[in-house]
Amino acid sequence: MSRRAWVEQIMGMPISIHIRGDDVDSPVVSRAVEDAFDLLREADRLFSTYQHDSEVNRIRRGELDLAQADPLVRQVVEACQQAQELTQGAFTDQLPDADGVLRFNPTGLVKGWAAERAASRLADLPAASFCLNAGGDVVVGGTIGAAPGGPGSTWRVGVEDPRDRARIAEVVELQHGGVATSGAAARGAHLYDPATGSFVDREGSVTVVGPNLMWADVWATALFVGPASLSRRFSEVAAGYRMISL
Amino acid sequence: MRRIVTVILSTITTVVLLFSYHTSTDSTTVGGSRVVQLLASSGSTSRSGSSNGKASSPPQPSSAPVASSTFTGEVAETQWGPVQVQITVQGRTIVKSQALQYPQGNGRDWQINSYALPVLDQEVVQRQSAAIDTVSGATVTSDGYLQSLQSAIDQAHL
Numbered sequence: 001m002s003r004r005a006w007v008e009q010i011m012g013m014p015i016s017i018h019i020r021g022d023d024v025d026s027p028v029v030s031r032a033v034e035d036a037f038d039l040l041r042e043a044d045r046l047f048s049t050y051q052h053d054s055e056v057n058r059i060r061r062g063e064l065d066l067a068q069a070d071p072l073v074r075q076v077v078e079a080c081q082q083a084q085e086l087t088q089g090a091f092t093d094q095l096p097d098a099d100g101v102l103r104f105n106p107t108g109l110v111k112g113w114a115a116e117r118a119a120s121r122l123a124d125l126p127a128a129s130f131c132l133n134a135g136g137d138v139v140v141g142g143t144i145g146a147a148p149g150g151p152g153s154t155w156r157v158g159v160e161d162p163r164d165r166a167r168i169a170e171v172v173e174l175q176h177g178g179v180a181t182s183g184a185a186a187r188g189a190h191l192y193d194p195a196t197g198s199f200v201d202r203e204g205s206v207t208v209v210g211p212n213l214m215w216a217d218v219w220a221t222a223l224f225v226g227p228a229s230l231s232r233r234f235s236e237v238a239a240g241y242r243m244i245s246l
Numbered sequence: 247m248r249r250i251v252t253v254i255l256s257t258i259t260t261v262v263l264l265f266s267y268h269t270s271t272d273s274t275t276v277g278g279s280r281v282v283q284l285l286a287s288s289g290s291t292s293r294s295g296s297s298n299g300k301a302s303s304p305p306q307p308s309s310a311p312v313a314s315s316t317f318t319g320e321v322a323e324t325q326w327g328p329v330q331v332q333i334t335v336q337g338r339t340i341v342k343s344q345a346l347q348y349p350q351g352n353g354r355d356w357q358i359n360s361y362a363l364p365v366l367d368q369e370v371v372q373r374q375s376a377a378i379d380t381v382s383g384a385t386v387t388s389d390g391y392l393q394s395l396q397s398a399i400d401q402a403h404l
Contacts, residue, residue, distance in 0.1 A: 009320040018379065136383040160383030168381070179382040207382060 001152045006033050010040045011111065012050060013135030020152045021128030021144065032125050036118040036132070043114035046070055049107060060103045076113055080106050083218040086237055090226030091218050092194040112180060112217030115139050119213070129175075131155045138179040139213040162205035162246050169246050170207075178213025182206050182220040183246075193225040200225045210241030219243070318346065 004024040007016045017033050048054040055073050058064035066077060080093035095105040115134040119141060122130040129142030129152050140155040153175045158168035162183045172179055182191060183205025191200045206224040208216040219238055223230055223245075234243065318332045330346045 016380070131380055133380045133382075136381065138380055138382050155379045157379065158381045160381055162383075172382075181382045183383075205383075 004029075006037070008037050008040075010037065011044045011048065011114070011134070015040060015115075015132070015134045017122065018131040018133075018155075019122070019125070019128055020130075020142075021125065024128070029125060029128065032121050035121040039118040039121065040114055040134075043072070043110060043117070046073055047076065047106060047110045047114070049105060056104070056106065060097070060105070076106050076110060079113060079214065080109055083109060083215075083222075087218065087222035087226065088230065088233060089194055090222035090230055092192065094194065095192050108221050109214060109218055111135065112137055112178065112214035116178065116213045129153050129155075136160075136181055137213060137217055139177070140174050141176045159207050159244060159246070160205070163203060170244055172207075172209050172244075174209065177209065177211045178216040179207060179209050180213060180217035180220040181208075182217075182224040191221060191225050195225075195227070205246050207244040207246070208238075208241055209244070210238065216241060 001020055001022060002024045003018060003020045005016055005018045009015075015037070017036060019029055019033070021029070023029070044054075045051065046055045049056060049060075051057065055064055055069050059066060059069060059073070066074065069077075077093070080091075083091040084093070091108065093104060093106045093109070094102045095107070097103045097105075111134055115132055115137060116139055119130065119132050119139045122128075122132065123141045123143075125143065127144050129140070129144045131138065131140045138155075138157050140157070142153065144153050154173050155175070157172045157174060157179045159170040159172060159179070159181060161167035161169035192198075193200050204224075206220045208220040208223065210216045210219075215238065219234055219241060220243075223234060223243055231243065231245075234241070315335050316332060317335060319330060321328045321330045332346050
């Protein structure tokens with residue numbers, strides 16, 4: 001079995017794709033990887049808050065009505081609303097801009113959503129297994145090793161120690177699904193708590209592992225910024241997901 | 247898709263790294279193939295070259311000194327400014343990593359830089375020795391250093 005990897009800088013972060021399989025050099029694999037990166041670039045064009053003319057920025061400036069927005073944008077908006085309800089408001093798509101004004105900003109969900117969508121192009125590659133890492137959020141899957149522990153199907157995902165980032169605190173072994181981590185220690189307060197209207201500045205991190213990276217990401221953020229009682233809600237509504245609190 | 251494997255000279259400011267590589271591996275030692283060690287030595291020579299296919303490991307003569315190669319990551323645009331990380335590889339060993347450019351505009355930048363820069367080398371070693379395939383962390387989009395470093399590890403397949 002061979003392994004091959006690709007890296008591109010998209011959405012302001014390096015995104016890597018690793019493929020294991022018998023024929024990682026085949027044009028089918030290359031095309032799937034290119035398609036996956038294309039989907040991520042498309043997401044960046046639509047959702048970037050750094051690109052002046054992205055649809056999200058035009059919505060933020062009031063230049064684009066949501067009804068006229070790209071169907072993908074509307075899909076993300078719906079997912080944001082769903083996330084807000086599921087997490088009892090701990091997840092929000094209304095974040096303060098540079099002037100402190102709350103504006104539509106789905107960034108907290110887009111990365112996981114886009115990575116999951118890109119991964120769909122890799123999931124059906126024959127006799128292959130993939131790992132996609134989008135700036136620390138990871139989605140893996142594939143068609144080899146249907147039996148648990150089958151050769152090449154398991155990916156070992158290290159979870160960074162939030163207090164000592166030179167260390168790996170835990171290792172998650174996964175064949176299908178997503179791993180997302182939220183925390184503030186790494187780069188100061190950047191996660192916004194809608195309940196208090198302030199950025200969370202506490203130590204630690206929350207990692208969520210589950211079938212879908214977007215929801216893992218949403219829950220990791222919500223559980224990090226939300227009240228302690230939210231973990232009960234998480235265990236009730238997020239079947240198949242588990243959290244690692246560090 | 248553009249695939250550029252570039253070994254650069256130090257004066258180049260922006261290099262787009264779109265690496266593609268592969269190595270043989272067997273399923274039981276997937277992580278092990280990525281183990282690198284930090285050596286105290288540093289390289290003195292740089293090679294320059296490019297290919298449009300797969301990255302190949304720098305030549306490793308067993309007795310002669312190994313030439314070092316410098317890999318420069320793409321400039322990562324962060325909310326605090328551009329970040330660019332460069333690693334120096336000797337054989338299959340990262341001997342040095344440094345940020346070529348990083349935000350220096352305000353107090354927060356200083357805090358980030360003073361924290362991030364010293365841990366780069368150490369982090370490479372720790373992550374690799376954990377025999378893992380990839381890392382999940384709260385780095386998200388703004389911390390270009392460690393993401394760029396992760397990218398460099400991925401690219402070099404060390």
